[in-house]
Amino acid sequence: MRSSQPPPIPGWQKRLRRSNLLRLWVARVFFRSIPHGRYIKLKPIGYRGRELTARMPYQEALIGNLETGALHSGAITALVDQTSGAAASLAVYPPSMVATLDLRLDYLRPAKAGAAIYACAEAYRVTKRIVFVRCTAHDGDREDPIAVGMSSFMRNGPIVKIP
Amino acid sequence: MEVAEARGPQLVFKLPFREQNVGNYRLPALHGGVIGAFMEHSALLQILWNMESDFLPKVIDFSIDYLRPGRPETIFAECEVLRQGQRVANVSIRTWQSDPAKPVATARSHFLLSRPTEQTA
Numbered sequence: 615m616r617s618s619q620p621p622p623i624p625g626w627q628k629r630l631r632r633s634n635l636l637r638l639w640v641a642r643v644f645f646r647s648i649p650h651g652r653y654i655k656l657k658p659i660g661y662r663g664r665e666l667t668a669r670m671p672y673q674e675a676l677i678g679n680l681e682t683g684a685l686h687s688g689a690i691t692a693l694v695d696q697t698s699g700a701a702a703s704l705a706v707y708p709p710s711m712v713a714t715l716d717l718r719l720d721y722l723r724p725a726k727a728g729a730a731i732y733a734c735a736e737a738y739r740v741t742k743r744i745v746f747v748r749c750t751a752h753d754g755d756r757e758d759p760i761a762v763g764m765s766s767f768m769r770n771g772p773i774v775k776i777p
Numbered sequence: 778m779e780v781a782e783a784r785g786p787q788l789v790f791k792l793p794f795r796e797q798n799v800g801n802y803r804l805p806a807l808h809g810g811v812i813g814a815f816m817e818h819s820a821l822l823q824i825l826w827n828m829e830s831d832f833l834p835k836v837i838d839f840s841i842d843y844l845r846p847g848r849p850e851t852i853f854a855e856c857e858v859l860r861q862g863q864r865v866a867n868v869s870i871r872t873w874q875s876d877p878a879k880p881v882a883t884a885r886s887h888f889l890l891s892r893p894t895e896q897t898a
Contacts, residue, residue: 648800648801648802649796649799649802650797650798650799650800650808650810650811651800651808652797653798679833681833686818687817687836688810688814688817689814691810691817691839692808692809692813693810694810695808696800696809696810713846714843715842716841716843717813717840717841717843718839718841721836721839
C-alpha cells in the first residue's frame with residue numbers, strides 16, 4: 615500500500631509552501647509587473663492566513679467627486695480587483711495565474727479625502743477549479759469599511775495539494 | 778475616455794488603449810479594474826445624461842461578469858438604464874471591442890440618485 619504513494623515532501627519544502635513572507639514577496643513582484651497597478655501605485659503590505667493586504671495612496675488624479683475630494687469608485691474597483699486576484703493566485707500552490715469570473719462590490723460609504731485606502735482580500739475557499747475571495751476596502755479602520763467585494767476566480771495552473 | 782456616438786438617449790462610450798491600462802503584460806490583456814472602472818463611469822455619465830440634477834449619482838453596488846480577456850485595443854461600452862426612479866437607478870452595462878457580438882464583460886449596478894430628505898429622518 616505505502617509503496618504506491620508519492621515520496622514524502624521534505625520539511626523545508628512544507629515550510630516554504632506555507633511561508634507568508636515568500637507569498638508577500640511573490641505578491642510584490644506580481645504587483646510590479648502590472649502596468650495599471652504601477653500607474654495607480656498599488657503596493658502589497660502584508661500576507662497572513664490566505665489574506666493579502668494592499669495599499670493605495672491618495673492621489674489627486676483619482677478623485678471622483680471634486681466637491682468632497684473623495685476618490686472615484688472605479689479606483690477602488692481596480693484596487694479590489696487586483697488585490698483579490700493576487701490573493702486568489704497566492705492561495706494556490708504553486709502561485710499561478712487566475713482568471714476573474716465575476717466581481718461584486720458594495721460601496722458602503724465614500725472614502726475620506728486625503729486618506730490612503732487598504733484592501734484586505736481573503737481567499738476563503740479554494741477548490742480544484744475555482745477560488746472564492748472576499749475583500750474589504752477601508753481607509754484605516756477595518757471595522758468601518760468603504761466597500762466590500764465578493765469575487766470568484768478560475769484556476770489556470772497545475773493542481774497541487776498544500777501539505 | 779470619450780463618448781463615441783449618441784443614438785438618441787443612448788450613448789456609446791469608448792476608452793482608447795493606453796499602455797498604463799494593461800493588467801497582464803504576457804497575454805497582453807486589459808486590467809479587470811480598468812474595465813470595471815470604465816463601466817462604472819459610463820453608467821454614471823449615462824444617468825447624468827438622462828436626468829437633470831446637480832447631485833452626482835453615487836454607486837451603491839456593482840457586479841461585474843468577466844466573459845473574455847480584454848485585448849489591448851479600444852473598448853466600447855453601452856449602458857441600459859432599466860429603471861430610473863426618484864431615488865435609485867438600475868443600470869446594466871455591456872462592453873465589447875472590435876466585434877459587438879462578443880462582449881468582454883457585462884455588469885449590473887445600482888446608483889443612488891438623490892440626497893436623503895430630512896422629512897424621513
